[in-house]
Amino acid sequence: MPESAVVTPRLNSWKEIAEYVGRNVRTVIRWEQEGGLPVHRVPVGHRRAVFAYRHEIDRWLQDGFKMADGEAADALVVPPGNDPEFKPQSLIAAGASSLVVDRPGKRVGEQRIPVMLLWRIAVGLGFVVLTATAAFRWITPPRVLFTGDTQITYDGAPKTGLVTDGSNLYFGEWREGRIVMSSVSVNGGAVREIATPFVQAEPVAVRADGRALLVLAGDGQEQERSLWEVPVQGGAPQRVGGLVCHSAAWSPDGREIAYASGNAIYLTADNGASQHLIHAFAAVPQDLRWSLDGKRLLFRLRDLTTWESTVWNLSLSEANPFVMASLTSETSTSRSPNTLSPVLDRQDDAFVGTDGPNSTIFALERHWLPWASGSILRVFSEPRGGVSDFAVDRKTQRLYLLMGTPDQFELDWFDKTFHEFRPFLPGISARDVDFSRDGRWIVYVRVPDNTLWVAPSDGSSSRQISTTGMTNIELPRWSPDGKWIAFMGKRPGAPYRIFIAPAAGGILREASRGTDNQGAPTWSPDGRRLIYGRVMCQEERTCAIEEIDLETGEQSMVPGSEGLSTARWSPDGRYIAALRADKFQVFLLNRGTGTWRKLADGVNGNDLAWAPNSRAVYASKPDGDRPEVIRIALSGNKTEPPVDLTSFSKLAGRVDSWFAVTPDDSILFLHIVSGHEIYALHYAVR
DSSP, rough: OGGGOOOSEEESSSSHHHHHTTTTTTHHHHHHHOOOOOOEOOOSSSSOOEEEEOOOOHHHHHHOOOTTTTOSOOOOEEEEOTTOOOOHHHHTTTTOOOOOSSTTSSSSEOOOOHHHHHHHHHHHHHHHHHHHHHHHHHHSSOOOOOOEEEOOOOOOOOOOEEESSSSEEEEEETTTEEEEEEEEETTOOOEEEEEESSSSEEEEETTTTTSSEEEESSSSSSSSEEEEEEEHHHHHHOEEEEEEEEEEEEEEEESOOEEEEEEEEEEETTTSSOOEEEEESEEEEEEEEEESSEEEEEEEEEEEETTTEEEEEEEEOOOHHHHHEEEOOOOTTTSSSSEOOOSSSOOOEEEEESSSSSOEEEEEEEEESSOOEEEEEEEOOOOOOOOEEEETTTTTEEEEEEEOOOEEEEEEEEEETEHHHHHHHHOEEEEEEOOTTTSSEEEEETTTTTTEEEEESSSOEEEEEETOOOSSSEEEOOOOOSSSEEEEETTTSEEEEEEEEEEEEHHHEEEEEEOSSSSEEEEEETTTTTEEEEHHHHHTTTTEEEETTTTTTOEOTTTTEEEOOOEEEOTTTTTEEEEEEEEEEEEETTTTEEEEEESOOOSSSEEEOOOSSSSSSEEESSSSSSEEEEESSSSGEEEEEEOOHHHTTTTTSSEEEEEEEOOOOOOEEEEOOOOOEEEEEEEEOO
């Protein structure tokens, strides 16, 4: 056998001993000192060299040992595989729990996991757990949870619009025929007026520094209103260019304004001096809200055919902020929202309120994963009444609600002899009253259940007309012969359409074919035709007067009526009166000549009525310092002494823009005794 293959029985240093047992030098020294490892020392020499014999170490290992402190040896080393005394079975019988038999020439033995390896495994497991937790929270973002509520205001006045800077709440409040800018501390207290020159003022946004408001200012029923910047501490309001819109919002840095006009969204970065079209829609965008990073817009789209709303997310281009990068839907029409809050956090979560007398508030929680795009609507709260607007303060985690109090409807008529208002049909909660031509019958919509009723003119022996499946009923009208009733009706997911019901009760029928939103009908004297103006036509920019042939169901536009709405046919059939709502004008069509002429200016109401003799038209000015109803004589367009509503408007609630004329030429009003209160709902993100 070659010399290199001979196995020397003696180990001549701590290093050789350590290599033989498979441990480091420090370990074998400890074994020798505490466990009796058989190590010998050369008796001469300065450093007293050590040596050991293989067979002694093998026997020591096979016999087992205990450390001096009671700790078991951290390894059992077995002699090389060619040792004739190596017997694995004897080791198993002696208590070895596991053996690893290596190829010849290698040590074999029980392997205990080192402490460092255990530490590394523990750290790795911890990292896996933390990673899994983070991934779960990423996939399932924190949820917004309701924790309590507090009432802020107690004045009961009707309110509109709600924004906050975290210290104060700002809103418009109805007071004596005007909507005045108002504020209240977020902790409650007195409601304070912010002086403005506007007839109607509604805040839509607060600047980031809290020093100014974006306000929509109007004079009546116009859909698109002028946009103003109003200082909250007093000072002259400043017009934002020549912008007219129905929704607007400042970007988080205050440099840009997004606004919605008609069916499109625009941006301006120079206070209205220039406007940039971002996108035009087939529906109307409402409730514009910026994301916190200023790169996205959240908003509602309202379909004017079905009146359903969905929430959308519009991303702006990184290279050009005036260009749309993407447009994605955040909700479906299964829960049609009527309100949308500002965003809450970096996830761009928001609150959404759905339609109905008792609105459900949802937390709109967004997902960012490619396979889980869109958002989830989770029920946040179900308040006691309908919610008309939201404001959010992220710092204090409060959601402020503009919540309606229960409506009470009271009909009053003006006694021209004594110049005072008197109750009409006390005890009946009704709206939209119409008298038959002979004055013997009335038809009305009963509230709050929104049902159709007919009764003798004294209100006795009333009976219901079946309108099964209708979600809303408005403005019923008697046919000239008193046998039929035409009214606006809406079924779920459908536009407003005109229906005709037998006055004695029976099956309803739709007056015409089509999908447009039809407004209040009025009859021709022969009862064969109806005219109407379209509902929401300002938003659709489709205002015109339509005529229906009841025999064929065909409808056609009345020539020259583009831009007009709220049409009323005179009792004698010779004229049609209509409103130009965006310019506060009344127009008159002579059916004989086919020509239109202007009757009056400054009419900011949305209703018209004819005198029974067809010689005058009544129009309303419900908004302003002097609310009134005027009587316009056709001869010479002369405005006769009006009915002054100033004292009436000072009562609790407000005077509705609807009115009617009785058979004796008196005027009937609807006094709505209702209002809004502001509540703070506390939330937490967990």
